[in-house]
Amino acid sequence: MAARDLHEQLNTLREQLEQNPPLSEAERANLQDLMQQIELELKLENATQDSSLADGVNLAVERFELEHPAIAGTLRNIVQTLGNMGI
Numbered sequence: 001m002a003a004r005d006l007h008e009q010l011n012t013l014r015e016q017l018e019q020n021p022p023l024s025e026a027e028r029a030n031l032q033d034l035m036q037q038i039e040l041e042l043k044l045e046n047a048t049q050d051s052s053l054a055d056g057v058n059l060a061v062e063r064f065e066l067e068h069p070a071i072a073g074t075l076r077n078i079v080q081t082l083g084n085m086g087i
Helices: 002-018 025-044 052-064 069-085
Strands: none
Touching (some): 025 052, 052 069
16 A cells, blocks of 8 residues: 555656756756655565665755745655655
C-alpha cells in the first residue's frame, strides 16, 4: 500500500513539474534526481534505515516551501510515505 501511495505522490510531483512552475534549472534537476532516487529505492525494494534519501527530500521541502508550496506539500507526503515504509 505504501509503495502505491509513493508512486501516486511521484506522479503528482511530475504533473506539478509539467505545469512549468518558475523553477531554475538547478531546482528542476534536483527534483528530477530525487524522484529517480526514490524510484530506484522502490525498484530495489530496499527498506533499509538509510536516511539519506529522506534527508534529501526534506531539504527539498525546505527549499521549495515558500515559493512553491504545492511542490513542497507533495514532497512532505513523499517523506511521510518513505517513513512509513521504513526508508
